[in-house]
Amino acid sequence: MNVIDTQSPRERAMRDLTSDTITDAVISTMRDTEDARVAEILESLVRHLHAFVRDVGLTEEEWARGVDFLTRTGQMCTSTRQEFILLSDVLGITMLVDSLSNRRPTETTQNSVLGPFFREDRPHHADAADISGGLPGTPLFFEGRVVNRAGAPVADAAVDVWHSDGDGHYDVEVSGQADPAMRALFRTDETGHFGFRSIRPSSYPIPGDGPVGELLGATGRSLMRPAHVHLLIEAEGFQRVTTMLFPSDDSYLDTDPVFGVKESLITSYDTYEAGAGPCRELTDEPYTVLRHTFVLEPRPADSPG
Amino acid sequence: MNVIDTQSPRERAMRDLTSDTITDAVISTMRDTEDARVAEILESLVRHLHAFVRDVGLTEEEWARGVDFLTRTGQMCTSTRQEFILLSDVLGITMLVDSLSNRRPTETTQNSVLGPFFREDRPHHADAADISGGLPGTPLFFEGRVVNRAGAPVADAAVDVWHSDGDGHYDVEVSGQADPAMRALFRTDETGHFGFRSIRPSSYPIPGDGPVGELLGATGRSLMRPAHVHLLIEAEGFQRVTTMLFPSDDSYLDTDPVFGVKESLITSYDTYEAGAGPCRELTDEPYTVLRHTFVLEPRPADSPG
Known part of the structure; x- marks a missing residue:
């Protein structure tokens, strides 16, 4: 030759x-x-x-099954469904990338996954607004504070909030709900405070009708995420925080399919009898109060944040 | 807590x-x-x-680019285009899986990639048929023999053949070509022989308009595959062979983007002046003759082949 x-x-x-x-x-x-x-x-x-x-x-047969799985994962994606991000989530890759990118001291607020339900087209609400969009559910009063590591308030921080309803559905999943609901962008006041009224979210299954659902089924894993309120906080001079808060009495804290639970993000969703709410709003049914202080880490010089 | x-x-x-x-x-x-x-x-x-x-x-940005790449790869797939197989091919995974699954002695015919152009709906042709479908090109006369390791003929072997035209297009890519062409299923005769007439294939680029094309562009790699005729041979009692034959004078033998080239699959595509072909067919233009002997390995007992 x-x-x-x-x-x-x-x-x-x-x-x-x-x-x-x-x-x-x-x-x-x-x-x-x-x-x-x-x-x-x-x-x-x-x-x-x-x-x-x-x-x-x-083997060749296993390779062919893998090709088919990846192809169907891509084809399941639409403008409102991202099956490859979900696959990354359930394989722990999303939280691994997050943990490598966001190493912050434990005394500051820790990150968790962004998830697929953040939307840019959300209302900008004044303090104490009702963001429930009129959807039914247990009233939730949220009282938040944003501070630096010395405990001093961070004013004018942009705080995005989004969460599901009591059936585990986000606004985009509630039929007949065209307008954004259970989501808003707030600004902290001089004392670092923001607050709003909404409805209490519940635990819910991640979408199980696609390839990721097959994978979790084959491996005996649960689809159920613990209930949570998502928050994304940005303030001049500080690192951005993408996080969520879980109720301490949730049954699914130790089987979260996307590996997003952190002790410091588990908090009390206190429930009270009907009466006057924390800001003296009257409710005629039991309600939940969620209070949390978010501690930001300064952005290193020359870092884009 | x-x-x-x-x-x-x-x-x-x-x-x-x-x-x-x-x-x-x-x-x-x-x-x-x-x-x-x-x-x-x-x-x-x-x-x-x-x-x-x-x-x-x-990083989070790199992760997001990866998710986008995989999503678009899945969404590029149709009934006639499999971008995930192409991705597996150009990353060497397809040939790696093949090499693990098909370890055969070097004196037997080696495997190469199946590729995306095999079709079940191909004609069953008698020996020496013209399978060109009337498409224009340099005449190709193929003379094949299937034997065992002792050199004895293997009769009644099923031999699938498929290849591109002189522009690198398969029948499904030739506009106006509804019927299968440049593909057929043959059976070897008592002497292990099969043969046919077609047109000479050329080197051609793998599809470059999708994510795989972007990947090869970013890494400075060529899209060009060396010319080849695909063959898939199955015979009772022998291991199936999925292979292809490359012309020894092809410019792309050492840059095959799917890593399918093997020395033993490089063969002479001899070209002759117009006149009588190998089986005394008359041609009024120069023609190519391709002769090859395929050596099958016995199937181990209890193996599905």
Whole structure:
């Protein structure tokens, strides 16, 4: 075969690849990658994916099932459903990326997952507004404070809040609910305070009718997330916080399918008899009060936040 | 917090997960997986994906780009386009799985990738049929023989053949070509022989208008595959062979983006002046003759093939 004699050793290395040689061969084809970070990520990805295939001795049938699973995961995605983020969530990848990106001292408020239900088109509400959109449920009074590590108030912080109703549905999932509800953007006052009235959220299953539901079913895992209120807090000079608060009496705190629960984010959702609420609003039914202080970490110099 | 005091250590281990603890936590949630093989595959997959994220310190922005890439890859798939298989091909995963599944002695015919263009609805042709479908191109005469390792003919082997035209297009890509062309299923005769007439295929780019094209562009890789004729051979008592034959004078043998080239699959596509073809067919233009002997490996007892 005089064909190969005219080739360089590097080029000849691209033929007759075996399970021992193919990984380095694939990486060598990417030697002209312009962006050094892209090259670093792809080399590591190829090494780990190949090691996975070798470690388990993946068969052709198993490979075909994997291709089918990934294809259906992509095709399940729409403008209101992101099945690949859900897959990342249930494999713990989302919280792993978060924990690497947001290492903050334990005395500051910790991050949790953003989730798929944040919306840009939410109302900007004044303090103490009712954001329930008139939806039925147990009244919830939320009293929040944003401070720095010394306990001094952080004024004019932007605080996004969003949560589900008592059946575990977000506004986009409630039929007939066209307008945003159970979500709003607030600004803290001079004392670092923000507050609102809404309805109490409940625990709920993540969507189980797609490939991620199949995966959790096959592995005997629960779809149920503990109840929570999402918050996203941004303030000049501080690191952004994406977080959520869980009720301490929730049954699903230790089986959260997206691995987002932190002790410091478990709080008391205190329930009171009907009467005057914390800001003297009258209620004719029992209500819940949720109070929490959020502690922000300064943004390092030269960091985009 | 008396909540945690009532929990078992295993359950408590599901809170406050860090980059050091989340991998084992995710794997522990799958302890009730019924199918032991599914459990083995998922544990290895989670360990390798997490190690990748940790090794490169994947940022939230990079994670979001990855999610977007995978989503678009799934959404590019149709009944005639499988972008996830193409992604597996260009990352060397398809050939890695093949090399693990099909370890055969070097003196037998080696496997290569199946590719996305095999079709079940192909004609069953008698020996020496013209399968070009009347499409224009350099005439190709193919003379094949199927034997066992002792050189004895394998009669009645099913031989599938499919290939592109001189512009690198398969029948499904040729506009106005509704019927199958450049593909057929043959049976070897008593001497192990099969043969047909068609047109000579050319090198061609894999589809570059999707996420895989972006990936190859970003890494400076070529889209061009060397020309080839695909073959899939099945015979009673032998291992199935999925393979292809490349012309020895092709410019892209050492840069195949799907890593499918093997020395033993590079063969001479001999070209002759116009005149009488190998089976005395008259041609009024130059033509190519491709001759190859395929050596099958016996199927092990109790193996499905």
